[in-house]
Amino acid sequence: MSDLPPVLVTGSSGQLGTDVVAAFGDRAIGVDRATLDITDEAAVGKLIEAVEPSIIVNCAAYTAVDDCETNVELAFAVNGVAPGVLAAAAKSVGAHLLHVSTDYVFSGTKADPYVETDPTDPQSVYGRSKLAGERAVGPDATIVRTSWLCGEHGPNMVKTILRLADSHPHLTFVDDQRGHPSFAADIAPALVELADARMAGIFHLTNQGVVSWYDFAREVLATAGHDPARVSPCATADLDPPRPAPRPANSVLDNAAWRAAGRAPTRDFREPLRELIAILT
Numbered sequence: 614m615s616d617l618p619p620v621l622v623t624g625s626s627g628q629l630g631t632d633v634v635a636a637f638g639d640r641a642i643g644v645d646r647a648t649l650d651i652t653d654e655a656a657v658g659k660l661i662e663a664v665e666p667s668i669i670v671n672c673a674a675y676t677a678v679d680d681c682e683t684n685v686e687l688a689f690a691v692n693g694v695a696p697g698v699l700a701a702a703a704k705s706v707g708a709h710l711l712h713v714s715t716d717y718v719f720s721g722t723k724a725d726p727y728v729e730t731d732p733t734d735p736q737s738v739y740g741r742s743k744l745a746g747e748r749a750v751g752p753d754a755t756i757v758r759t760s761w762l763c764g765e766h767g768p769n770m771v772k773t774i775l776r777l778a779d780s781h782p783h784l785t786f787v788d789d790q791r792g793h794p795s796f797a798a799d800i801a802p803a804l805v806e807l808a809d810a811r812m813a814g815i816f817h818l819t820n821q822g823v824v825s826w827y828d829f830a831r832e833v834l835a836t837a838g839h840d841p842a843r844v845s846p847c848a849t850a851d852l853d854p855p856r857p858a859p860r861p862a863n864s865v866l867d868n869a870a871w872r873a874a875g876r877a878p879t880r881d882f883r884e885p886l887r888e889l890i891a892i893l894t
C-alpha cells in the first residue's frame with residue numbers, strides 16, 4: 614500500500630480500467646460494476662467519502678454503441694448523468710476527476726483532424742450520452758477523448774480481426790471510416806500524467822497514424838504474420854445489415870492540447886500494436 618493518497622478508478626475491470634489501475638500501481642483502488650455501480654448516487658457518495666481519494670478516474674461507461682440506440686435511458690444514466698454525480702462527490706472531498714470520453718461526440722464530417730475546440734455534433738445515442746457526461750463533469754475536471762481503443766483486456770478490434778483471420782480466408786472492412794487506433798497500454802500512463810498534474814479541460818489522446826478500418830485490418834494481419842491481401846475494402850453503405858448506430862467517418866483526434874501542454878507525442882500505433890499482438894499470439 615502506498616503512502617500517497619489513493620486514486621479511485623471506476624470501471625476497473627474494463628479494457629482501459631484494467632490498464633489504468635496497473636498504471637497507478639499501489640496508489641490505485643479499482644472498483645468494478647459489482648463493487649460500485651456509478652448510477653447509484655448514494656453508493657458513489659458513501660464510497661468516495663470513505664476512501665477520500667485525491668484523484669478519481671472514471672473508466673466506467675456503457676460502451677455497447679449499437680445497444681445504446683435501444684437502451685437510451687441506461688446510456689444516459691451511465692454515460693451522461695453518473696459522471697456528474699462522480700464530479701460532485703469528487704468536489705466534496707477535494708479530489709480531481711479525470712473522465713474518459715470519445716470521438717463519437719463529433720459528427721465525423723470534418724475533412725481535417727478534430728481539435729479539442731471543434732464544435733461537437735454526435736450522431737448516435739452513445740455519442741450524445743457521452744457528450745452529456747462531458748458537460749456534467751464541469752470545467753474543473755480533465756476530460757480525455759480517445760478513439761479506436763484496443764488493449765490486452767476486454768474485447769476490441771485487434772482481437773476480433775485475429776479471430777476472424779483464424780476462421781475466414783477473406784475478410785472485409787470498411788475503408789471510408791478513418792481514425793487513430795489507440796492502445797490502452799499507452800493511454801493509461803498518459804492519463805496518470807494528466808490526472809497527477811490536475812490539468813483541467815479537454816484533451817484528445819490517441820496513438821498516432823491515421824488509417825481506415827481496412828488499413829488497420831491489413832496492419833493487424835501483417836503484424837501477426839498473415840497475408841494482408843486477404844483483406845478487401847468495402848463502403849459503410851454496403852454493410853448488410855447496416856449497423857444500428859452511425860459511426861463517424863472521420864474519427865481522427867488531433868492531440869493538440871496534449872502537445873500544447875508540452876507533452877511528448879504518443880507513439881505511432883504500429884509499435885503498441887506489435888507489442889499487443891506479441892502478448893495475444
Ligand SMILES: NC(=O)c1ccc[n+]([C@@H]2O[C@H](COP(=O)([O-])OP(=O)(O)OC[C@H]3O[C@@H](n4cnc5c(N)ncnc54)[C@H](OP(=O)(O)O)[C@@H]3O)[C@@H](O)[C@H]2O)c1
Nearest residue numbers: 624627628629646650651673674676713715759760761762
Ligand atoms: N473502446 C473504444 O473503442 C473506445 C473509444 C473511445 C472512447 N472510449 C471510452 O473509453 C472508456 C473506457 O472504455 P473501454 O473500452 O475500457 O470500455 P469497457 O471495456 O466496456 O469498460 C467499461 C467498464 O465500465 C463498466 N460499467 C458499465 N456500466 C457501469 C456502471 N453502471 N457502473 C460501474 N461500472 C460500469 C463495465 O462493466 P460491465 O462489463 O460489467 O458492463 C466495464 O467494465 C469509456 O469511457 C469509453 O466511452 C472507448
